[in-house]
Amino acid sequence: MIQSVKQQKKKQQDRNGILGFIAILVLAGTGTFAYLQFSNPIDEDSFCPTKSGPKEVTAIVFDKSEQYTKDQVIDIKTSFEMWLSGVEPKFKNRPIHLPFFAEGNLIQLFVTDQRALEKSEGLEPIAQLCVPEDFKEAKGWIDNPDLLEVDYQKFVKTFTGEIENLLKKAEGTSPIMETFVRISNSKSFQSHPSKPHNMFIVSDMLQHSDNYSHYRSGEGINWKNFERKMEDSVFLNARLKDVNWQVFLALRKNANDRNLQRTNLSSFWSNFFSKAGAISREWILIDG
Numbered sequence: 001m002i003q004s005v006k007q008q009k010k011k012q013q014d015r016n017g018i019l020g021f022i023a024i025l026v027l028a029g030t031g032t033f034a035y036l037q038f039s040n041p042i043d044e045d046s047f048c049p050t051k052s053g054p055k056e057v058t059a060i061v062f063d064k065s066e067q068y069t070k071d072q073v074i075d076i077k078t079s080f081e082m083w084l085s086g087v088e089p090k091f092k093n094r095p096i097h098l099p100f101f102a103e104g105n106l107i108q109l110f111v112t113d114q115r116a117l118e119k120s121e122g123l124e125p126i127a128q129l130c131v132p133e134d135f136k137e138a139k140g141w142i143d144n145p146d147l148l149e150v151d152y153q154k155f156v157k158t159f160t161g162e163i164e165n166l167l168k169k170a171e172g173t174s175p176i177m178e179t180f181v182r183i184s185n186s187k188s189f190q191s192h193p194s195k196p197h198n199m200f201i202v203s204d205m206l207q208h209s210d211n212y213s214h215y216r217s218g219e220g221i222n223w224k225n226f227e228r229k230m231e232d233s234v235f236l237n238a239r240l241k242d243v244n245w246q247v248f249l250a251l252r253k254n255a256n257d258r259n260l261q262r263t264n265l266s267s268f269w270s271n272f273f274s275k276a277g278a279i280s281r282e283w284i285l286i287d288g
Helices: 005-039 070-083 145-166 176-184 223-229 255-261 265-276
Strands: 057-062 106-111 127-130 197-203 244-249
Touching: 057 145, 057 176, 070 145, 106 145, 106 176, 127 145, 176 197, 176 265, 223 265, 244 265
Parallel strands: 057 106, 057 197, 197 244
Antiparallel strands: 106 127
């Protein structure tokens, strides 16, 4: 049936209206993208928002005092690959606090290194980047999934590569408490003072330095001994108020070390961090 001129005009108006609505959506999307890009742009080197900064700061503290077993090396490597991607397999059934590694958090990797502690410059991270947006969840009309994937792979490879190198080394001394204090005074760790701060510690947690040792007679894993010897020192009064901390514990094969770890080790460190005002999370055992 031949349509009247009036009907044809009406259809053309409807088409124009639909096309106009689509144009508005495209412009709105483009405007949103531009707003997000320019209102809070991302630093290309650190992946951190240049204006608002990171959401939280998480220091990974890596203890390289002793060589890890082959099974422990595998678990540490694969666990960090998963956690830095924001996931944990359900079958592992571990109380890992994944928000430490959430998108937008600044991740810093520190090492318990006696030589670094002896320098006056202060302790700085060997790597630090913000967790970038997950390219798998990219919104095609706003984000560029290919560019996001490049950033994401760079982020994961940076940390897994550094951790893999650390797993090949062993120093001998274990200045754990000194490292905690130096991190608390680190310019990098203090760089975003208004944001929540976290510590994730990969260690056997056996302190051994000139200041204090869990191995020495008269010291050991005894909180009263520690209080008595460290009285009025920075180690008894570390400043870590409201810092969340969690331990990824490596059990040692050496019989003496293992016996020490079976005593009041977790209680000792709970006292240390409680005195510092920090907030504890359940410890996780490294497989192997």
